[in-house]
Amino acid sequence: MAGVGSACLFVGLLTAVYAVGAALYGALAGQRRFVVSARRAMYCLAGLMIAAVVLLEAAYLRSDFSFALVQQNSSTDTPLFYKVTAMWSSQAGSLLLWVFLLSVFSALVLRSTRRKHREIVPYATAVLGGIATFFLALTVFVPEAQPFATLGNPPAEGNGLNPLLRHPAMMIHPTMLYSGYVAFSIPFAFAIGALITRNTGADWIRSTRRFALVAWTFLGFGIMLGALWSFSELGWGGYWAWDPVENASLMPWLTGTAFLHSIIVQEKRGMLKVWNVSLIIATFVLALLGTFLVRSGILDSIHAFGESTLGGKFLAFIALVLLGSVALVLSRRQDLRSEGRFDSFASREAMFLLNNLVLVGLCFVIFWGTFFPLISEAVTGTEASVGPPWFNRYTTPLALVLVLLAGIGPAVAWRRITPANLRRALLVPVAVTAVALAAMLALTPAADSVASLIMFSFVAFVLAVVGQEFARGASARRTISGGSWPAALVQLVGRNRRRYGGYIVHVGIALLFLGVAASSAFVEQRDARVSPGQTVEVDGYQITYVRPTADVLNDPSDTGAPITLGAVFDVQKGDERFTIHPSRNYYTAQDDGSKGAIGRFFEGEATSEVDVRWGLGEDFWAAIQPDLRPLEPRIEEANRKFGGAQFTDAQPLIAAALVESYRQDPPPASFRALVSPLVAWIWIGGGVVLLGALTALWPTADARTRRVRSLYAARVGRELSRA
C-alpha cells in the first residue's frame, strides 16, 4: 500500500509540473484548450492527494507499522481519535496535509472561476501548480519528508503519539492553521496573475476575497484553539507566551486582517492597489515562513526542535517567492496607479489606512522580536533574545489603537465626514464609554492597571458603536417594511452580510481584548506544596486538599495514559463551594534501559491534566505535580526483584501496587492555582468572531438568485443551440 501512496505523490508531482507548463503555454500561445487541460490537471492532483491522505490515514487506523511514519507516532494502544490526528504530528505527514489542502482549495477556486477572468486564471493556475510542485518535490525526493517510507522489519508496536499532543484541540488546531496558511495562496496566486496580465482592477479581489476570508477565519480559529489548548492542557496557566511559532502564525493573520480591510478601499474607490498586492504577497510569504519555522530548528521554540534538512530548501523557496513578487510589483507600478484620492483624514478610507498601518506595525514588532536572536547574532555576534515584556511594551499600545479604530471605523462615512455627521455618529457611543468608565472607576479595581482601564473603555466604545449601527439599521428597515425588531435585524444582516458580519467580528475582537486585558492584568496566582488536610488561599478562595487520587487505566481525559495521579480539592469562597480534581498522567517509557522494568511506568512522559472551573466572571484553574521521590526506593527495589523477563506479566501489577501505595500515603504535591478574571471572554470573543466571519461568508440571497439565473440561462442556451 505504501507503494501506491508513493506513486500518488510521484504522479502528483508530474501532474503539477504539467499543470504549470500547460497553463503557461496556453496563456502565452493563446491556446485555450491547454489552459482547460491545466485546470483539469489540478482537479486530478486534488484526487491524487485525497487518495494519498486516505491511504496514510488507513495505515494509521489499522496500525500498519510497515509504514515508518505510523510506527514513529502511533501505536496499537493509542486511542482511535489520536490515531487519526497522529498523521499531522509528523514532519512528512504535515507536509502531505499542506499539499493536500492546497490541491483541494486550488481545485475549488479553479472550478468556481472557470468561466471568469480568462486572462488571470491561467497564470494563477501556474502559480498554484508551482507551489504544489515545491511541496510535492519535498515529499518525493527528501528522505525525511517522505510520508510513505517503509520499514523492512516492521516491529510489533509503535512509539505512540506524544502525550502532549493528546488533546481534543489537536485534532483541529493544526488542520485549521494549515488551512489558513494554505488558503492564502489562492488570493496570492490571483494577485500574481493580475500583475502579470496588468489586470490591476478589483477583479482578482472579487474572485478571491471569499478565499481570503476563509483563510483568515481558519487561521484565526486555529490560533484561538492553540491558545485554548495552552490554557487548558499545559501546566502553566497562560494562553500566549510570544513563542516563535505562535508569533509565526499570528503574523500572516495580522497582514491578512489588514488585507481584508484595504481591499474594500480598492473595490469602492480604486485606491491602495500597490498596498493590496504587497499585503497579500507579505501574507503568503509569512504563511510559508510559519510553515518553515516549525521545521527548521533555527529558533528556540517549544514547538519545533528536531534538526531538519528542509530548512535550506524552504528558505530558498521563500526567497524565490519574495524576490519574484517584489520584482513583479516594481515592474508593474505604472499599472498600479490609484484611481481615487484621499479627500480627508476624517473618512472611512483614512480609518482603513490607519488600521492597516497599526496592523502592519504590530506585525513588524512581532517579526522583529521573533527573529531578534538571528538579527542579534548577525549584528553583534552574540545570540540574544527579547522576552514577553518587550513584546508587551509595544503590542499593548498598538492593540489599544486597534480596538479604538474598530469602534471609529464603522461610525465614519466614506470620502468625508462633516462635523454634524460625526456628532450624530459618536455622541451616544462616547456617552456610553464615559458612563462605563465612571462605573468601572467607582465599582471595580480596574484603575490599578491604566492600560487595562483604557482597553475596557475602548471595548465599551466599540460595543456601543456597533450596537448603534445595528439599532439604526434595524429601525430604518422597520420604517421601510414594518415587522418586528428581530425580523428587521435578520433582514438587515441578510441584506448586507459582509458589512454586518464585519461588525459582528469587531464585537468579537473587542470581547477578546476585554478577556486579554482583564486576565493579564488581574490574574491571581498561588504556588504551594500541599499535603492532605492542608488549606491554601488565593484571591479569597480557600482551597483544601481533601484526598489524593491514583488510577490505573482510568485516565479521565481518555488519552490512553496507564497511570494517573491527582488530588481532590475542596474550594470555598463565600457561599460558593465546589471541588476540583487536577491530575497528572504518566505514560510508560518506550525504552526501559536506564529506568528499569518497573521504573519505566513512572519515568516516561508525563502531562498535567489541568482542571478548570469555567465562569463568565472568572476562571478557577488548578494543576498539580505529585512528588514521586518518596516512591523511588520502592521502585528501585521492585526493579531489582522483578526486573527479570520471567516477571514480564507481573510488572504492570507491581506498578499498580505502587500506584496504590501513593494513594495510601501521599507525599506533599506541588500545586498551582490561578484565578483568572474574564478569561472566558477570550474564547467567547473568538466564537463571536467566527460567527461574524461565517455571516460574511454566507452566500447572499442576491448571489444565489444570480447563480440560479445564470445556470438556467446556460441551459436554455444549450437547448436552443441543440434545437
Added chain:
Amino acid sequence: MDPSRKRKIRLVVALSTALFLATALIYTSFNASTEAKTPSQLVQDADSGRSYELTGKVVEGSVDRQGDELRFRVRDREGSASVPVVYSGVVPDPFRDGREVIVSGQMRDGTFAAERDSLVTKCPSKFTKDRQES
C-alpha cells in the same frame, strides 16, 4: 499650497514618523534583550548581576527537588561542561534528564539562580529524529 506638494509633505512626515518609531524599537530591542549562553560560555565569562539565558541539556541523574526548589545541572549540547541551576516555579511537562532546556537568570556564587517560571523545555518528539535513533 498645491495638492501635490501637500501630499509630498504628508508622505515625508509619515515616513519620518515610521522611521523614528522603527529606530526606537530596534534600539530598545538591543537594550532589553538577554544574551543566550551555553554552560561553558557562562562558566568562562559571566558578569554577576547580569541576566543571561542559559541553553543546554539537563545532566542525567542531576535533577533533585527540595521543597519548592528544583536543582539540576545543565551541560553543553555537545560537551561535558556544566553549571548547577537552582529554580523555582512551574516545571514544564516535558522536563526530564537529557532534555534541552532554556532558562533565564543570573550567576550567583557559581550557581545559576533562575528566575521564577522561566524554564522552557524543548518538546522532543515533534518532527524529531531522536526516537528513530533510540
